[in-house]
Amino acid sequence: MGEPALRVALLGCGVVGTEVARLLTTQADDLAARVGRPLELAGIAVRRPGRPRPDLPVDPALFTDDATGLVEREDVDLVVEVIGGIEPARSLVLAAMAGGASVVSANKALLAEDGATLFAAAEKHGVDLYYEAAVAGAIPILRPMRESLAGDRVRRVLGIVNGTTNYVLTKMDETGAGFGEALEEAQALGYAEADPTADVEGFDAAAKAAILAGLAFHTRVTAMDVHREGITEVSAADVASARAMGSVVKLLAICELSEDGQSVGARVHPAMIPRSHPLASVRDAFNAVFVDAEAAGELMFYGRGAGGAPTASAVLGDLVAVARHRVGGGRGPGESSYADLLVRPMGETVTRYHVSLDVADRAGVLAAVAQVFAEHGVSIDTVRQRPLGDGDDAELVVVTHRATDAALQATVEGLRGLDAVQGVTSVMRVEGE
Incomplete structure (x- = not known):
């Protein structure tokens, strides 16, 4: 084409970084x-070059363990952080922006904890910050919310955004297995890490919920603002009870605008949803995000939420977008937190x-x-x-109408104080109806 190449610095060369480098080279x-x-790799920062x-x-000479030196190079136009x-x-990332480079990141934890600092730096230095790959892998959800729905009012976002937990809950539903057995299967197949805490305790999903809520409601939301519960307490009995009422258990990220439009809520927890709901059919390690907007109505985004190639697809999409802005002399949208x-x-x-x-099974x-x-x-x-065994005990299952979480927690404490109640064995929210 005759035009000089845009130089790309790649930070990290793990599963995702390797696929990004491969695509940049082969495509x-x-x-x-x-x-x-052209897009040309300027260097790849790794621990062991x-x-x-x-x-x-790629040329082995591109690898370096001096990440700071790489992002501060004057010939670097774009930085990919994975x-x-x-x-x-x-x-x-801040050093790259200070040097005039636009940034593409897949770092959900950083964006959920300190996105405000990154957005402020991008604005100050006149560069782009794109991060589609931070939520739901290959699924294009952030840019549609940030751009396509910019003229609409989002009321609710309901999503399955963690593949590990969805795989575990799918196996519990399909086979009747307990949590531990299903998790072991997920680990054996590579769907769960050796230490699955970030997934099964909901930390991963909470970071993604914070990012989704911030975009949906034009308000700064951090991971600390998100109520978080994992799936470690979900039992085979819970899953069976959900099946009996025509539902399935999913770990949901829920972001919603209050009816008066004056506040937002963000939460991650297991919940029962009807099998007729579109999210109920999302099985195994797939992700899906269900968006309810005032004018657009109900939208659903579905696909692979993790993995090298799917996540690299989202990274490359962002990279092409910010590179086009660099060629055309413009910028993409920055942070929108005006609603506050x-x-x-x-x-x-x-x-x-x-x-x-x-x-106690008595009158x-x-x-x-x-x-x-x-x-x-x-x-x-x-x-x-229903009776429990041949004894004098019974299982009592109560499904409520809508109530506040505070009222429900007070109710549970009151139930525990009754002589006739041996135990409150499970409390689970019901969503999607």
């Missing part, structure tokens, strides 16, 4: 045609609940249980009771 001609100028990488078709974590990623809405506490969240109790117990619900203003929708 160089197509990418140049789409951008208007001398490690053999025979399957990666190392993850908070530091040194934050310092490297209150992030409400979990206690004010309103939803339905599925409560399982072990109770008057149901009335006593119903009285506790009534005292706290929680209305009962349905009640199901």
